[in-house]
Each structure stands twice: as structure tokens, then as C-alpha cells.
Amino acid sequence: MFGARRKRRQEATELVLRVTRDFLAARGIERTPTLDSRLSPADLSLDSIAALELMAEVERHSGMTIPERFWEATHQMTLGGLVDLVVKRGKR
Numbered sequence: 221m222f223g224a225r226r227k228r229r230q231e232a233t234e235l236v237l238r239v240t241r242d243f244l245a246a247r248g249i250e251r252t253p254t255l256d257s258r259l260s261p262a263d264l265s266l267d268s269i270a271a272l273e274l275m276a277e278v279e280r281h282s283g284m285t286i287p288e289r290f291w292e293a294t295h296q297m298t299l300g301g302l303v304d305l306v307v308k309r310g311k312r
Contacts, residue, residue: 225307232282232306236299239281240264243274255300271295278302284309 240253257263259271271294
């Protein structure tokens, strides 16, 4: 059981980091995302619209729906927080 959870977290981490790297590269942003990176101008050079677009990409690639309360606080969200959402709400 713990092995399955660990595997799910690892897969979610890989997905979020891959989607983020691809998203940043497509926009010519040279940043190295980590799980502590916030979806903010300071951490990932993302304005409000780009942060929402990145969350939508993670949502699309993971097959889950991000609850509205997280959309409202986008710049507070870390990539680790997105991983947590994918683990909890993604496809089983």
C-alpha cells in the first residue's frame, strides 16, 4: 500500500515538473522549477495569466479538476502543492 502511494507521488512529481519545464521552455523562460517554486513572477517568472495557464496544463495532463479555491490563490501555490493535488484528485 505504501509502495503504491510512493509510486503515485513519484509519478505526480514527474508529471508536474515535466509539464512545468515544457511550459517554461515554450515561453523562453530559463528557470529550473523545483517543488518549492511558487507560481509567481519571483520564482518562475509567470504573470497571473501564465500561472493560470500552467495550472490548466497540469490539470489537463493529470486528468483532474483543480478546485476553485486553488485558482483564486495561484501565486501562493507551489509546484509541490500541485503535486499534492494531482495525488489526491488525479485519475486513480
